[in-house]
Amino acid sequence: xxxxxxxxxxxxxxxxxxxxxxxxxxxxxxxxxxxxxxxxxxxxxxxxxxxxxxxxxxxxxxxxxxxxxxxxxxxxxxxxxxxxxxxxxxxxxxxxxxxxxxxxxxxxxxxxxxxxxxxxxxxxxxxxxxxxxxxxxxxxxxxxxxxxxxxxxxxxxxxxxxxxxxxxxxxxxxxxxxxxxxxxxxxxxxxxxxxxxxxxxxxxxxxxxxxxxxxxxxxxxxxxxxxxxxxxxxxxxxxxxxxxxxxxxxxxxxxxxxxxxxxxxxxxxxxxxxxxxxxxxxxxxxxxxxxxxxxx
Amino acid sequence: xxxxxxxxxxxxxxxxxxxxxxxxxxxxxxxxxxxxxxxxxxxxxxxxxxxxxxxxxxxxxxxxxxxxxxxxxxxxxxxxxxxxxxxxxxxxxxxxxxxxxxxxxxxxxxxxxxxxxxxxxxxxxxxxxxxxxxxxxxxxxxxxxxxxxxxxxxxxxxxxxxxxxxxxxxxxxxxxxxxxxxxxxxxxxxxxxxxxxxxxxxxxxxxxxxxxxxxxxxxxxxxxxxxxxxxxxxxxxxxxxxxxxxxxxxxxxxxxxxxxxxxxxxxxxxxxxxxxxxxxxxxxxxxxxxxxxxxx
DNA sequence: TTACGGTTTTTTATAAATAAAATACATTCC
DNA sequence: GGAATGTATTTTATTTATAAAAAACCGTAA
Numbered sequence: 339x340x341x342x343x344x345x346x347x348x349x350x351x352x353x354x355x356x357x358x359x360x361x362x363x364x365x366x367x368x369x370x371x372x373x374x375x376x377x378x379x380x381x382x383x384x385x386x387x388x389x390x391x392x393x394x395x396x397x398x399x400x401x402x403x404x405x406x407x408x409x410x411x412x413x414x415x416x417x418x419x420x421x422x423x424x425x426x427x428x429x430x431x432x433x434x435x436x437x438x439x440x441x442x443x444x445x446x447x448x449x450x451x452x453x454x455x456x457x458x459x460x461x462x463x464x465x466x467x468x469x470x471x472x473x474x475x476x477x478x479x480x481x482x483x484x485x486x487x488x489x490x491x492x493x494x495x496x497x498x499x500x501x502x503x504x505x506x507x508x509x510x511x512x513x514x515x516x517x518x519x520x521x522x523x524x525x526x527x528x529x530x531x532x533x534x535x536x537x538x539x540x541x542x543x544x545x546x547x548x549x550x551x552x553x554x555x556x557x558x559x560x561x562x563x564x565x566x567x568x569x570x571x572x573x574x575x576x577x578x579x580x581x582x583x584x585x586x587x588x589x590x591x592x593x594x595x596x597x598x599x600x601x602x603x604x605x606x607x608x609x610x611x612x613x614x615x616x617x618x619x620x621x622x623x624x625x626x627x628x629x630x631x632x633x634x
Numbered sequence: 635x636x637x638x639x640x641x642x643x644x645x646x647x648x649x650x651x652x653x654x655x656x657x658x659x660x661x662x663x664x665x666x667x668x669x670x671x672x673x674x675x676x677x678x679x680x681x682x683x684x685x686x687x688x689x690x691x692x693x694x695x696x697x698x699x700x701x702x703x704x705x706x707x708x709x710x711x712x713x714x715x716x717x718x719x720x721x722x723x724x725x726x727x728x729x730x731x732x733x734x735x736x737x738x739x740x741x742x743x744x745x746x747x748x749x750x751x752x753x754x755x756x757x758x759x760x761x762x763x764x765x766x767x768x769x770x771x772x773x774x775x776x777x778x779x780x781x782x783x784x785x786x787x788x789x790x791x792x793x794x795x796x797x798x799x800x801x802x803x804x805x806x807x808x809x810x811x812x813x814x815x816x817x818x819x820x821x822x823x824x825x826x827x828x829x830x831x832x833x834x835x836x837x838x839x840x841x842x843x844x845x846x847x848x849x850x851x852x853x854x855x856x857x858x859x860x861x862x863x864x865x866x867x868x869x870x871x872x873x874x875x876x877x878x879x880x881x882x883x884x885x886x887x888x889x890x891x892x893x894x895x896x897x898x899x900x901x902x903x904x905x906x907x908x909x910x911x912x913x914x915x916x917x918x919x920x921x922x923x924x925x926x927x928x929x930x
Numbered sequence: 931t932t933a934c935g936g937t938t939t940t941t942t943a944t945a946a947a948t949a950a951a952a953t954a955c956a957t958t959c960c
Numbered sequence: 961g962g963a964a965t966g967t968a969t970t971t972t973a974t975t976t977a978t979a980a981a982a983a984a985c986c987g988t989a990a
Contacts, residue, residue: 340947340948340949340950340973340974340975341948341949341950341951341972341973341974341975342949342950342974343949343950343951344950344973345776345950345951346950346951368963368964368965369964369965370963370964378951378952379776379951379952379953380952380953380965381950381951381952381953382950382951382952384965384966385950385951400958400959400964400965400966401959401960401964401965422973423973423974424973424974447940447941447942448941448942449940449941449942450940450941458974458975458976459941459942459975460756460974460975460976461974461975463942463943464760464763467760467763467764468763471767471862473858473859473862480641480675480941480942480943480980480981480982481941481942481981481982481983482941482942482982492858495856495857495858495859496859498855498857499857499859499860502798502799502802503798506798559794560791561791561794561795562769562788562791563769563791563792563795563863564795566767566769567859636943636944636945636977636978636979636980637942637943637944637945637978637979637980637981638944638979638980639979639980639981640943640980641980641981642980642981664933664934664935665934665935666933666934666935674981674982675981675982675983676935676982676983677980677981677982677983678980678981678982680935680936681980681981696934696935696936696989697934697935697989697990718943719943719944720943720944743970743971743972744971744972745970745971745972746970746971754944754945754946755945755971755972756944756945756946757944757945759972759973776950776951776952776971776972776973777951777952777953777971777972778952778971778972
């Protein structure tokens with residue numbers, strides 16, 4: 339089936355967002371302008387213009403482009419049409435491998451998984467190859483893949499690596515009073531205070547904020563290898579949050595407070611305190627993670 | 635063209651190696667036995683037997699398999715036929731990307747590279763995706779790849795990460811007097827002493843030994859993330875050795891001596907000394923690497 | 931009755947095909 | 961003459977096809 343116009347559809351929706359802020363009857367800019375705005379090629383931009391002309395949203399002839407009417411919800415492409423197959427598949431794959439309670443050493447067959455997720459084997463192969471770096475699956479040449487298991491060993495190795503990297507990143511953050519990450523820390527403080535003020539139901543937003551906080555800390559080292567690892571780990575930890583629901587909101591509130599203690603110490607230049615508070619938080623995070631691992 | 639029987643050809647050559655140690659006329663084992671020995675499936679084992687029967691090397695009927703004559707060199711498949719396309723391609727790719735002096739921000743086109751290396755675009759895509767983790771290339775969605783450049787920044791980030799990991803690994807190695815990596819350290823010592831005793835021309839073997847030494851140190855932490863990084867880095871460093879040939883043999887001999895100082899301190903339980911010597915070596919390695927980077 | 935060999939089915943490795951999207955080139959209009 | 965449009969070419973994203981290799985199945989002989 340090759341491609342399914344996702345770039346075009348997403349761009350068309352974006353263009354409609356753009357045009358709905360304008361008055362009907364007004365002249366629209368050049369093709370190149372639209373390309374810059376939507377970050378697409380001229381080919382796609384022209385397809386979008388042609389599509390909107392067909393819908394009667396605008397009139398287009400040569401350089402003259404006039405908006406006829408405001409776009410409606412009915413004109414838009416549905417959200418499930420604009421997601422790229424690769425992105426959708428990645429999400430499905432993560433759901434499957436991190437939520438299905440696969441036993442360690444389980445066999446994973448590309449063809450079987452492709453059928454199960456309703457995607458092509460080539461895509462499954464890409465996903466597994468990429469996920470291999472996370473240390474949870476391995477390839478048996480000419481044969482199937484093996485799930486190594488989210489075991490206690492895995493969790494320990496992951497935590498060790500994380501602590502090694504993030505402690506060093508924190509050290510660098512504290513060492514420079516003009517560190518470029520500090521403005522983003524101010525923003526971080528605001529987000530944490532806001533979330534803490536809301537009620538328990540808002541705690542579902544914590545995992546995403548946690549990932550952002552740790553990625554920000556990692557980015558302070560300005561080392562691409564740190565960032566790469568932070569990204570990998572955030573995927574694993576994100577799913578982990580949904581494994582152990584016991585005392586979840588209590589744990590999350592406590593984690594927010596720990597984050598805040600770190601952030602405020604950093605912002606106020608109390609370096610030793612920041613590092614101690616961060617060590618404390620890493621210890622808590624480790625315990626939380628290990629508590630949710632099967633003791634098999 | 636799909637596959638080209640590489641597994642079969644490699645297995646056939648291996649089988650011939652196996653049989654050349656036997657007397658003509660003797661009975662050969664079962665199919666399953668051959669599978670275990672060559673680590674192949676019965677399908678391939680039977681193809682091998684059938685091939686060798688056609689060549690007149692053995693007689694095969696049902697369970698009776700008799701060796702007729704010793705295999706000759708002419709019977710063997712040439713080495714270029716047994717290498718898997720993926721392996722060959724990876725080697726070619728590494729040669730190309732690490733030896734061609736690409737400027738930072740150079741565009742890399744999958745299709746162009748496929749033509750240049752004489753491999754399929756799908757394979758090029760796989761290679762680039764995998765290499766992305768090394769931090770030297772990045773993808774522009776819907777567009778080309780970009781070579782980020784073996785810059786001073788890259789070298790610094792790589793060294794920082796390496797030192798962080800390897801220092802921690804060394805700490806763990808020293809902390810445990812019964813560490814399972816110690817026997818391999820004894821072997822390492824022997825290899826280093828041997829290489830040091832040989833003449834300058836043998837120094838071409840140093841890069842491989844260096845990679846082994848650092849991988850062994852990493853493995854002491856028994857953490858898959860350390861191992862993964864050590865593997866990535868060894869590829870980059872391997873090629874780096876061929877960039878700066880000035881004073882090469884002198885530098886290599888010095889590095890061997892530094893390795894030996896570390897190994898012997900470790901083996902004799904002088905922990906502090908081992909760590910100091912290792913820090914010293916990491917410092918030298920950093921200087922060597924940085925000296926070879928373009929100052930652009 | 932069980933281990934081995936013959937046969938069939940499933941799965942992987944690789945290449946090729948196809949449409950979308952990007953880019954390069956040619957043309958027109960101010 | 962230069963910037964915008966119209967057209968052609970190249971490149972990427974995705975699916976499908978094919979043969980090799982693995983695995984499962986089944987019968988048979990030691």
